[in-house]
Amino acid sequence: xxxxxxxxxxxxxxxxxxxxxxxxxxxxxxxxxxxxxxxxxxxxxxxxxxxxxxxxxxxxxxxxxxxxxxxxxxxxxxxxxxxxxxxxxxxxxxxxxxxxxxxxxxxxxxxxxxxxxxxxxxxxxxxxxxxxxxxxxxxxxxxxxxxxxxxxxxxxxxxxxxxxxxxxxxxxxxxxxxxxxxxxxxxxxxxxxxxxxxxxxxxxxxxxxxxxxxxxxxxxxxxxxxxxxxxxxxxxxxxxxxxxxxxxx
Amino acid sequence: xxxxxxxxxxxxxxxxxxxxxxxxxxxxxxxxxxxxxxxxxxxxxxxxxxxxxxxxxxxxxxxxxxxxxxxxxxxxxxxxxxxxxxxxxxxxxxxxxxxxxxxxxxxxxxxxxxxxxxxxxxxxxxxxxxxxxxxxxxxxxxxxxxxxxxxxxxxxxxxxxxxxxxxxxxxxxxxxxxxxxxxxxxxxxxxxxxxxxxxxxxxxxxxxxxxxxxxxxxxxxxxxxxxxxxxxxxxxxxxxxxxxxxxxx
DNA sequence: CGTTATCTTGACCGTCGTCAAACAGGGTGG
DNA sequence: CCACCCTGTTTGACGACGGTCAAGATAACG
Numbered sequence: 001x002x003x004x005x006x007x008x009x010x011x012x013x014x015x016x017x018x019x020x021x022x023x024x025x026x027x028x029x030x031x032x033x034x035x036x037x038x039x040x041x042x043x044x045x046x047x048x049x050x051x052x053x054x055x056x057x058x059x060x061x062x063x064x065x066x067x068x069x070x071x072x073x074x075x076x077x078x079x080x081x082x083x084x085x086x087x088x089x090x091x092x093x094x095x096x097x098x099x100x101x102x103x104x105x106x107x108x109x110x111x112x113x114x115x116x117x118x119x120x121x122x123x124x125x126x127x128x129x130x131x132x133x134x135x136x137x138x139x140x141x142x143x144x145x146x147x148x149x150x151x152x153x154x155x156x157x158x159x160x161x162x163x164x165x166x167x168x169x170x171x172x173x174x175x176x177x178x179x180x181x182x183x184x185x186x187x188x189x190x191x192x193x194x195x196x197x198x199x200x201x202x203x204x205x206x207x208x209x210x211x212x213x214x215x216x217x218x219x220x221x222x223x224x225x226x227x228x229x230x231x232x233x234x235x236x237x238x239x240x241x242x243x244x245x246x247x248x249x
Numbered sequence: 250x251x252x253x254x255x256x257x258x259x260x261x262x263x264x265x266x267x268x269x270x271x272x273x274x275x276x277x278x279x280x281x282x283x284x285x286x287x288x289x290x291x292x293x294x295x296x297x298x299x300x301x302x303x304x305x306x307x308x309x310x311x312x313x314x315x316x317x318x319x320x321x322x323x324x325x326x327x328x329x330x331x332x333x334x335x336x337x338x339x340x341x342x343x344x345x346x347x348x349x350x351x352x353x354x355x356x357x358x359x360x361x362x363x364x365x366x367x368x369x370x371x372x373x374x375x376x377x378x379x380x381x382x383x384x385x386x387x388x389x390x391x392x393x394x395x396x397x398x399x400x401x402x403x404x405x406x407x408x409x410x411x412x413x414x415x416x417x418x419x420x421x422x423x424x425x426x427x428x429x430x431x432x433x434x435x436x437x438x439x440x441x442x443x444x445x446x447x448x449x450x451x452x453x454x455x456x457x458x459x460x461x462x463x464x465x466x467x468x469x470x471x472x473x474x475x476x477x478x479x480x481x482x483x484x485x486x487x488x489x490x491x492x493x494x495x496x497x498x
Numbered sequence: 499c500g501t502t503a504t505c506t507t508g509a510c511c512g513t514c515g516t517c518a519a520a521c522a523g524g525g526t527g528g
Numbered sequence: 529c530c531a532c533c534c535t536g537t538t539t540g541a542c543g544a545c546g547g548t549c550a551a552g553a554t555a556a557c558g
Contacts, residue, residue: 018340048484066390069480072398076390088387091267091380096387096485120376123369130379131340137386138337138345140393141315141325148396148441149321152546183504192397197546199506215505215555231318235297236345401514432536446514448538464523464537 003033006108010056013082016240017131024122031118034109038062038101045086045099053109055085060105061181064088065189066097075190077140078102078163078182082170087133090115103181135238142236147192150231152201155191157210157230160218162237169239177219205229252282255357259305262331265489266380273371280367283358287311287350293334294348300341302358304334309354310430313337314438315346324439326389327351327412327431331419336382339364352430384487391485396441399480401450404440406459406479409467411486418488426468454478 011028014020020028035058038044044055044062057079064076076097079085089095090112119126139162146158163180167173180187184202185195193201205211210226212219220226227233260277263269269277284307287293293304293311306328313325325346328334338344339361350356368375388411395407412429416422429436433451434444442450454460459475461468469475476482 064390066394068394068398074394074397076393088383090383091376092383092387092487094484094487096487097390120372123375126368126372126375127340130382133379133382133386134337134339134341137382137389138341140386140389141313141346144325144389144393144396145315145317145323147393148323149317184506185504194547195505196507196548200546203506235343238341238343238345433538434536443515444537445516445539449514452538 003035003108006033006035006056006058007031009058009082010108010110013056013084013132014125014128016128017135018124018128020128021122021124024118024125027118027122028125031110031114036107036109038105038107040101040103042101043098044101044107045089045095047095047098049095050093051086051089051095052112054087054090054112054115055099055107055109057081057083057085058106058108061102062099062105062107063102063186063190064097064099073189074192075186076143077136078190080166080170081172083136084129084132087129088136102186131238138236138238143190152191152193152197153204154230155193156187156198156201157205157226158232159187159190160205160211161226161230161232162234164220165234165237165239169237176223177217180216180218182216252284252357253278255282255284255305255307256280258307258331259357259359262305262333262381263374263377265377266384267373267377269377270371270373273367273374276367276371277374280359280363285356285358287354287356289350289352291350292347293350293356294338294344296344296347298344300335300338300344301361303336303339303361303364304348304356304358306330306332306334307355307357310351311348311354311356312351312435312439313346313348322438323441324435325392326385327439329415329419330421332385333378333381336378337385351435380487387485387487392439401440401442401446402453403479404442405436405447405450406454406475407481408436408439409454409460410475410479410481411483413469414483414486414488418486425472426466429465429467431465 007029011020011025014028045051047066059081062079062085064079066074066076068074085099085107115129119129146155150158164173164176164178167178182190184198188195188198191198202213206213208225208229210220210222210229212221256278260269260274263277294300296315308330311328311334313328315323315325317323334348334356368378395404399407413422413425413427416427431439433447437444437447440447451462455462457474457478459469459471459478461470
């Protein structure tokens with residue numbers, strides 16, 4: 001995975017969000033960018049850090065996370081290939097949460113100053129990056145609704161639906177079947193549940209006939225039913241039109 | 250409350266977040282802006298709307314909110330005087346949540362196109378608006394941790410601490426005593442609890458000696474203890490340095 | 499093949515939700 | 529001025545969803 005591939009991925013992603021000017025594309029192609037591989041659960045950014053770079057996930061998965069005073073962990077966001085990692089804190093003086101790799105992951109790092117210059121010089125690029133920030137914020141709001149107001153069954157189903165649709169819209173889906181990159185404990189931390197209850201709830205979803213599992217491989221056997229149980233409607237993902245098959249069905 | 254006062258408020262707010270160029274300040278002063286009064290629980294923006302304006306709260310309170318399929322409500326964010334309301338969806342093609350007035354509120358409306366032109370022409374203004382967006386996103390993340398991983402007592406205490414500090418940092422606090430603009434039902438909807446349990450938890454906080462109540466008037470009698478119970482530390486608010494007294498004590 | 503992380507299951511328990519009724523306050527209109 | 533609402537608060541009895549604790553079963557991995 002080279003610098004060029006990283007920047008190409010960035011251009012492709014940002015193009016989804018705004019009509020980039022030719023100059024903006026050229027400026028992105030000229031960005032400095034270094035590649036780093038991170039092992040599972042390795043930290044990419046820590047709470048309290050001064051943000052110095054903007055990262056993009058090239059392969060693998062990452063997540064945002066925050067710890068309460070007594071050590072409980074809340075996973076705030078899942079990031080899949082193509083997602084930006086630090087836009088959320090680019091302009092703040094200290095990072096307010098942690099970012100860790102979920103699986104072995106390759107990330108591209110672009111210095112903060114370079115991103116800032118890009119945004120100042122090219123409103124269309126600034127616009128696109130802002131849209132990325134806004135969409136992640138929208139997803140976080142849906143998660144807050146999910147954790148605050150849905151029961152365990154709906155909550156878990158919702159996370160699985162969201163993950164499926166997001167993967168699918170990036171062309172990473174295998175049509176309703178995928179290897180979930182989270183342990184049940186991590187699922188619990190994302191959902192405000194315990195791993196024990198996640199386990200029971202997964203079995204309940206199986207019993208309802210919405211999915212089958214082998215190890216962490218999930219395949220949906222009743223997508224409509226899953227959406228119904230999850231109370232899932234993907235408007236909050238702000239996907240580029242007709243991008244996803246799953247949205248319609 | 251005139252257009253000029255509204256724009257002055259905007260300049261003051263944005264100056265907290267970025268060094269505005271003189272040209273940017275002039276451009277802001279030239280923005281078109283209309284004032285609207287909204288009655289309690291009146292809608293300011295609805296889910297599905299195409300965003301057409303960026304609003305700023307001039308007086309009173311507002312909140313973001315989202316409904317689940319079975320009608321449960323989750324309050325996502327509280328907005329106090331000086332806060333922007335629509336930055337969160339400015340660049341998206343549809344709004345993904347509702348915004349309602351909590352009390353009678355005056356809001357200033359600036360057309361989306363004017364804000365967009367401002368941001369394109371003045372990077373420092375764009376920067377400041379982005380910071381506002383990022384801070385609200387940071388607060389939403391803390392709420393997700395709060396709802397997902399803290400028990401009712403800590404959760405409620407946390408919301409009260411946050412509200413106090415934010416009010417204080419805008420110079421709207423009355424030193425640890427204020428009229429809470431939320432009903433217990435609304436508190437429950439913000440915390441993922443029922444109004445009945447909010448009531449019991451408020452009494453528990455009184456019993457712990459951290460606050461006294463008369464009607465909705467709250468006065469802290471043990472601020473340190475409140476912070477301890479709430480597991481509250483205000484870094485996530487990204488306040489301009491030393492702005493708040495409460496942060497230190 | 500041993501070691502460790504993850505998953506699975508059961509028994510039990512507690513926090514918080516549900517339902518329902520009584521109570522307080524504030525406005526309105528007779 | 530008082531009856532009447534309407535909204536919001538308070539309280540109690542009870543139940544359930546999900547947490548805790550603990551042990552055993554699998555799977556991953558060096």
